[in-house]
Amino acid sequence: MTLAEVVLSTMFLGLIAYGLFAGADFGAGIWDLLAGGTRRGARQRDLIEHSIAPVWEANHVWLIFVLVVLWTAFPGAFAAVVTTLYIPLTLAAFGMIARGAAFAFRKSIATLGMRRFLGAAFAMSSLATPYFLGAVVGGVASGRVPPGIAAGDVVTSWVNPTSVLGGLMAILVCAYLAAVFLCADARREGAEDLADRFRSRALGTAVLTGLAGIAGLFVLRSDAPLLFEGLTGRAAPVVVVSVVAGVGALWLLATRRYAAARYASALAVTAILAGWAVAQYPYLLVDDVTIEEAAGGRATLVAMLVALLGGAVLLIPALVYLYVLFQRSPVDRDADAPTDSPEAVVRDPSGRASTA
């Protein structure tokens, strides 16, 4: 592995983290959209809110991380991608603003009308943002971004069969991940009925995602032959891992083993992303610019690796602390439900919520 490939792989780890964590957050927003009327959906929306409130900002930073590593280590390819695909990227950024602001401020606002408006903004942008990001991936993977600033077509680079597939797959994967994650969250809050509801949703979206994946292969065969060749050739083992993990997750969900299902579905999604990377290798811009050609100078790459390692040493414990603190704490959804004193709960070793 060359230095440039190491840096790119690290960036890709960030992308996978974004896909898994922020993806689940986006998916939660999609389920918020589909939760039903204000009163009927209230409990689901509560659960969604509790699941993502303390972590969504941190989850979101992974994308910024991906952007800054790209523009420092692979500046030319970065400039080519963001200028040719500036429309879906701008729309995705607007979606992130609308989503973040709406979600953040929804709970600070008491009037029902404003809350509904912000809730709708949150939910709609949860649908739109992953679509546009998936469309960007589709444009890059199908080789529609040539080198050079704004050298590609700013419309057809993201309005094309592979981009539509990428967008739809992104939405499905986000919804699927969120449903799986919310199963375990609902159980932790002692709401088995909600867990069951999200379980059937997870199973449903899993089947849909699988079908879309199979149909997608036919789309890729005609629209992105190089990617298709990679996915069915070099990346075939990774694709198999994804399928096996996906089927395993189905079985775990069916038998209500939600915690294990989380890991299996995370592995399945990771393998989809990794499959894309392996299929596209060694190109950064298919089939014009390789990773090696796009990389910046050696000093920059070394500095980057040092920073990434040093940063990870600081970051990972902090991140683990956040998740542990949050997952161990009770969430009293009903004002009349008694809670333990905060100290007692933080020390509760079982990690179970005690509000049920």
Added chain:
Amino acid sequence: MVPLDVLADAAENLYPARMQMAVSLGWHIVFACFGIALPLLTVFTEWRGHRRGDADLTGLAHTWAKAMGILFAAGAVSGTLLSFEMGILWPGLMDRYGEVFGFPFVLEGFAFFIEAIFVGVYLFGWDRLPPRVHMLSALPMVVSGMAGAFFVVAANAWMNNPTGFRLDDEGRVVDAEPWAAMFGPSTWPQVVHMLLAAYMVTGFTFASVYAVGMLRGRRDRRHRLGLLIPLTLAAVVTPVQIGVGDWIANTVADNQPAKLAAMEGLYETTAGAPLSVGGIYMDDELRYALEIPNGLSLLIHHDPDGVVLGLEEFPADERPPVNVVHLAFDVMVGLGSALLLVALWFGWVWWRRRRIPGTPWFLRAVAVSGVAAIVAMEAGWITTEVGRQPWIVYDLMRTEDAVSPAPGLYLGFYAVVIIYLLLTALTVFVLRRLARDKDTAAPQEAAAEPPDRATGEVAVR
């Protein structure tokens, strides 16, 4: 693609792209200030509260923590847009120089990540963590906020004084040294100037909120403390900032003489140059200005007869727009001096009498000091950013060569204006609600009853 088409589009895109960047940055920087300084203010107040068993202080700190959560959320979403815009609007800059000056943004990514994590921990853990652990969880926020400011301002300082690389015969970057690029001549003065500005903005703004409350007759202990603590922070920092201003002006004079000349509207290279306040620059001359004889030479060279370079030394197409820069500079210095007077007034009365000055005029002055500090900070950024024009990388790359030629780019500007208007309205609305009702939930807090079930008080821990 026909090269001429590209050029035509780029020229069309330049102005809207600059305005879009100005709106996005100008909006974000206000929230960045709170992200930098508010953690310190909050945890200090929480610490005093715990030490003295003072419920007023811990209550105040809790309200500020919630405000911090709201402001941080607004800053986070606007910061995300900025990282897209760096590439979408200025691909020429990123393409050529990304490997040199992109690096501090990677470090800033980590700093921001850690700050985001601990904002979550701090707010979520308010009553869940033991006080000592909770206050410790604020430290990473304080440190990463300052570090983040360093990294971003270092990148900006690089654009003012690019270092840490060589150009080959074809103008391509070779031997990029990203660590060296972070420590150019402008980095430290700019970073310190910005950090102090962040503390001033936060201190004066928070004090002004309580000054307004006191003017409306709410003179309880909570209001007095709410005014006292932030104002003390701001009052301590302001005189230091004036000194740092002298430092940074000297750095600009040494490294970007054209910017300094524009700040002062000085056309002719002059020995014993005056300090000019106000006036209009036309036909290579500053008219109707109030002049302090030898003031500029004294400030820059600490010598009344020192020679200051004028705009005549630079080709006409390498001069920044003088009126904008000169006006912005005067606004910054004027407001900074006014804030210094407020700080001295407060400091004098506190020293002699141990109390907040009694006259309502003092409260009125504090009430407007928040807006004044924000305007001064924005004027400072306009001075340095417009003063660098026509360059995006000083002396190396023109802004018009960095802008994206993508068709339709200018539409983004209108969208950004609308989005920021909405975002501003929403943020102000939520902050006002927090001011009225202390129990308003911050974005990172988990519990708030949906309105159809909550009656009366919203249950928040």
